[in-house]
Amino acid sequence: MSVAHERSALDRPVSLLEHARRLSRLFPDGPLPDGGRPWPDDGDHPSVPPPERRLALTAVLREFIGDTALSPADLHDRCTRLAVDTGDVTRVLSELAPEPSQRLLDAARWLVRNGWDRRAVLVGLGLLCGHAEQRDVPAVRTVGLLCFADRLAVEALAKVPGAAHDLIRLAERSRRPARVLAVRALTAHADPIVRQWVRSTPRDLLSSDHARQIAEEHGLAELLGRPTADDALWDQAGNLLLAMTSTRNYRSEISRYQEAAVVCRRWVALAGRRPATLQRAAVLTMVAQDLCTGPAAPAVGGLRRGLVERINHVLSSRPWVEMLRRGARSDDPVEARRAAWVLSEVPRNDVPEGRFAIRVVVPDPDPVGFPQVEARVVVDGMPVVAAAFDKGPAESPERLVHHGRLRATGEPREVMLAEAYCTEGCCGGLYTTIVRDGAEVVWKDWRSSMPGDPPQELRFDAAEYDREVARAEQDHSWEWPARTLARLVADRLRADPTVLGRWDCAPGWCTAWLKEFDTARLTFTHPARKDFFEDPSLQFGLVIDVRGRAPEVLAAEIIESLRNTDPKSVAEMIGGSKDGAEKLGLVRREPSRW
Template structure:
């Protein structure tokens, strides 16, 4: 380690600083993103040596353990701050190291943590205290945590420490720093002001765009507004009912690096109240689609894994489906409602098979999302063991025959992190046939997590289920089916692209325009100059049968250089 860094000029504690900002404007929440830290809260790191991650973590662990049981807590806290600053370790590492600390005396560790949180003058000291309180905090710590939550550089640690103690408070802190857009900001102000009428008035004005209102935002809004308890007190309120359905449906989304619906501890209660009153909603497409989104997630998605009393999930699912009516409209969203509702009603509450393969398609009003769901003994496998992303699409798992069990073991990717495999990893399993059984074992996933068991399936039943799923195309729609048929054609006739020096890329439907088929391929430019590039060919649905459109596309590839195809219609 390098020589100790000079101690910054003494300043009021960060807690006192945050409290003074609140006292100066008691009726105004912090600015978006929070208040900046005072200059003295973080020492200048300069360009000197910064220790490698493992060395830094070990150093922080040692210096914290050495002071946890010191008899003079005030002195120990001051020494801890000085030592942390001297290590040149970033505070982003201090917090998780403190949170993971193995302490033999929780009471002593809690005492030191409180001293650091309430009197710490540097972000390093406060981050260490917050890390300790993430596991050891008690209700008396909540007011101090809420005050520190107003600061830009400590809020994420405050949220982690508040979550086990005060979920609405943690959600409000998170929203103060992360809320995007004027309407969401106005809702946050109403929650901070504890104005229930203003909260009710502003809930319906929240943005619709998924980019600005994703699953975590929906969960945090539900927690901060206490909508589960509000709706339970006034179940006949149509505004609250509609917004509860909306928030719950948003929270089930998988476009996030965590499964937010499983992090919402009031989800079962809110599901129950919504299901009981769902028949009061007007039968417009938005309400119907959201109710169906909830039903589909209860049927085969993460919501099935919530803590349901015996029979309660089935009751809630049935009530939601009873409230979904036959659409009077036409179009793909109406077709999706008809098909999905019919499929869920057909499946019913029958006893779960050892293996069931489902294809789930999201509400077409949202950016398109299709995943393969694998239920083992009735429990969704992927969300139970891999929280970073949904199951892979059927084009990858089913159309390629990846799940078939052959004579040779095969490693299969079942799911990928939402942010891509290169960022947060993926879930892999090895599929092998062993006599009269098919075995899934050899699991591979990111992180140091407990190993997963081997799953054994009767081979005949397994083969039958995989074959059924491979031949079930009822979930698809014309543009998606066209993409699947083009992919199958290129799999059978790879020379259509290789003759031009091209390599097949992603073939599916346009993310923002699901009625357009997109074919991509990579290779050299036609004149042979410059770097290779990716080519995109968009084929809007023109109403003709998918087989006809796919055959025409393949025929054109056989006769013309695909690099000359127009990228846009």
């Protein structure tokens, strides 16, 4: 080797594989800090349109395939001049080299083991995907700990016979998307340990359709019917049932699960034999909510009343109540509020009687995921949205109930009862037209983005209907302090537009999320109105800590502050461009709490 070549080799950064090994030794139990950053290569990839990226990668690979004099190091150096992402590698290689030669695979192994540039390592992983062997597993698993490589590493390991346990070890130390890929790849695996791991996937990582696939593939109903059904299986089954009712993957799947009623019945029958824990109590409570007014109601039919009664019996028994009362006194705020929530929800969990009912449902106030409060309308004991629309949750109580949208007058008014998970503009919603017709209220002219016939026209006794709507509008018992504050502030800003108007601002939304239990968020825009679409506009946001404060007192203080101080001077700019801010005489700064 010449002196020049020796110097070049010595000047090269450490390989990404060695970088991952070092970090893994320092942090052996979980994900690498910041995904393994900073990388030893020379910076982020340039911004290049996808078609150009793929053409450039194709040209480099064709050159290497056609010129046998080129070494793996030559291929590496050419990759450093590319812009490459995971999708590019998979797509280009599937078209250009679906059955790579031994030379190409040897080069791929060299890139994974010796590459110091992310682009080159991604190309190596892509080439090995579907062609890796047991000897490749340690390197692929280790380099996959770096977040830029996790998805391709998961895909590569998933196709190596006998590498399931290595894939699990990588998945448990990877980002959410990579772990989801691993769980999907292992869903049908025959190994009992692997199947246990798949069923134990946290609910916030499971889409509703994947939860159903796991339940079907693993024979969940049959497993729950065995005498050997243990605590772990019971926990897994409850997790899967709740995941199947979620609409956060564009639609609920519980109604498509043919054994839903059997699984619910067997799972509830086993509940009383489980040791009382807060997590189990929360799952039981949410399943009961879904059986009463949610997506599980149509799936189990006439069984639901008995199932709910049995769940309430378990949660009201002495061991469970004592555990919950201890939890409600905990110094841990999350534990305390979750335990208090279960205690308050048990009396509410019943199948509504009568022709027309409105139920506000507050899910588990656990900060994991993004639980949403829903206003569920129930007709003849069956939830309207769950029976007619599976693409998203019912509307929030603020939008559907407290603004008077359910009130019936002689003037027909179309009302949206539910919006698709991905927003109304993408996948629509469920709408009905409400009108008073003499002594009756009529819901008619249904409009839905669901296939098939819309719901039939519904008629209600007007007096009974009005009483239930009025009751629901005045019922704020479900709120927690931050949500109460948000309602009070929003109502006062709506009642007096001059509060923000004096600063040439207009109110946006004000709400509180269960994920941020003690926090409310207020938004507003400036200027208050635009004369033309092209005119600049900015959105501002305030984050309000409600912990330990009376909502009524704090709301009054906030309104007074907005009257006396320009809110643009204290709020964070969360929407609008730097150029737009300059045109309005303001400076755009990156928000820190949004």
